Amino acid sequence: xxxxxxxxxxxxxxxxxxxxxxxxxxxxxxxxxxxxxxxxxxxxxxxxxxxxxxxxxxxxxxxxxxxxxxxxxxxxxxxxxxxxxxxxxxxxxxxxxxxxxxxxxxxxxxxxxxxxxxxxxxxxxxxxxxxxxxxxxxxxxxxxxxxxxxxxxxxxxxxxxxx
Numbered sequence: 001x002x003x004x005x006x007x008x009x010x011x012x013x014x015x016x017x018x019x020x021x022x023x024x025x026x027x028x029x030x031x032x033x034x035x036x037x038x039x040x041x042x043x044x045x046x047x048x049x050x051x052x053x054x055x056x057x058x059x060x061x062x063x064x065x066x067x068x069x070x071x072x073x074x075x076x077x078x079x080x081x082x083x084x085x086x087x088x089x090x091x092x093x094x095x096x097x098x099x100x101x102x103x104x105x106x107x108x109x110x111x112x113x114x115x116x117x118x119x120x121x122x123x124x125x126x127x128x129x130x131x132x133x134x135x136x137x138x139x140x141x142x143x144x145x146x147x148x149x150x151x152x153x154x155x156x157x158x159x160x161x162x163x
Contacts, residue, residue: 009135010101010111015143018151023142024134034105034137036070043131043140047071050131050140051124053107055100055116058085063099065118065152067109067132068159072121075161082119082157106136109152118154120145125156 015022027042040047051067054074058064064083068074080088093104100112109118109132124130124145132148134141149156 007136007139009108009139011108011133011135011141012111014111015141015151020143020147020151023129025131025140025142026138027140029138039140040070040131045131045140045142046127048123049127049129051120053109053133055091055096055107056088057091058083058088060085063091063116064088065109065112065116065154066159067118067120067124067154069121069123072160074159078157078159078161079119082155082159083117102133102135103137106133106139108133108135108141109148109154110141111135115153118152119159120149120154120156121159122156123160124149 025043027039036050036052037047040050048069050070052070054066056064066074066079076088080086097103100107102108129142130145131140131142
């Protein structure tokens with residue numbers, strides 16, 4: 001955990017301000033392997049306990065955030081049902097930074113420009129801690145899923161689909 005003082009992100013600052021304990025995991029990005037399963041392996045974590053953050057837009061024009069395990073796919077119908085809307089779709093990658101303040105591969109559910117309605121896959125509660133992006137590529141934060149949900153006002157629900 002080198003130089004966490006210099007590398008604090010919005011996500012980390014918000015976790016600290018809220019008094020939520022977290023552990024930082026950094027990983028090498030030079031090899032280009034930044035898919036979720038590779039990130040989990042690089043951080044020495046169970047891929048089922050490493051969650052990616054997905055930002056969507058719904059037919060009601062509101063944005064919703066969904067956190068699902070890196071090995072899983074977001075079921076858009078389940079996501080829409082959870083949000084109480086007819087449909088949701090992923091936002092375009094070019095919209096991510098302006099909307100959240102984060103770039104693709106470094107999007108955290110914590111510390112976005114605005115607190116969007118957030119949902120976490122129900123499997124998160126099976127773990128004492130889960131990892132989510134720390135707010136930049138090459139960094140994950142390990143947190144208690146209940147504490148994370150409280151901080152971002154998230155709901156736990158079934159969000160994934162089998163392929």
